[in-house]
Amino acid sequence: MIEKFKSVRIIFFKLPENQKIKVARYYKFLLFFHRNLKANLIYFFTKNKKIKNINLFEQTFYSQNGEDGIIKIIFDRIKTTNKFCVEFGIHPYEGNTIYLKKKKWNCLWMDGNGDGKNIKKEYITAENINELFAKYNVLKEFDLLLIDIDFNDYWIWKAIDGYSPRVVVIEYNSSFPPTESKVVKYDPNAVWDGTNYFGASLLALVKLGESKGYTLVGCDSRGINAFFVRNDLIKDNFEIKDIKELYKSPKYEKKLMENILDILRAKDV
Secondary structure (H helix, E strand, O other): HHHHHHHHHHHHHOHHHHHHHHHHHHHHHHHOOHHHHHHHHHHHHHOOOOOOOOOHHOOOOOOOOOOOHHHHHHHHHHOOOOOEEEOOOOOOOOOOOOHHHHHOOOOEEEEEEEEEOOOEOOOOOOOHHHHHHHHHOOOOOEEEEEOOOOOOOOHHHOOOOOOOOOOOEOOOOOOOOOOOOOOOOOOOOOOOOOOOOOOEEHHHHHHHHHOEEEEEEEEEOOOOOOEEEHHHOOOOOOOOOOOHHOOOOOOOOOOOOOOHHHHHHOOEE
């Protein structure tokens, strides 16, 4: 079975880019059909009610971990203003805002490996993030910001100044329990090395979010991304819960104790 899987991967990566996109979409359609249908049914029976659990609405069309459905239900409740979003750390056939782009949102995509066309080729740091926003005419208030650069996510969000996205989705390091406030030391040249030494714990991001006027409303089921909504949009839309209830442990390859030295390298905040 493993050898067959490897063979399929080899064939996939030899395909032209446009065919890769089609194959990835078809695979996701088959894999997540039942979950997507279930989320639609739950939406029907909970319409216009406070969201108690964002995980019930997880759907995957172009995202990895059900973010498509979570983002959809959040904006079903708070509504949109300008349908402008910014995402950095995105792939041509897998991302959290590709679905929105198909729904006529105006999306600014940036990545260090971007193609320079659909995805702007920009290496993002805490020092240049505000300049990049100005360069691409990002609105001072816009609907959605997604941060996924696999290492300095916390520092990038902290550095953003003068801009007020209504919703922020950011990767967190679920190797840390929800009682620990940890973040990697800032290094503008650092990239993820495949270990558990990356990003920030959920509690560290909650503290940062609170300082910027945001409330955590949940995390995806696999323990990858945290969803924050601006405080003025919380009332009547979301049931606020303790971080310990909202935290999701890692469901990906590396678990909490596999890289204890990486965890110890992170600093308190």
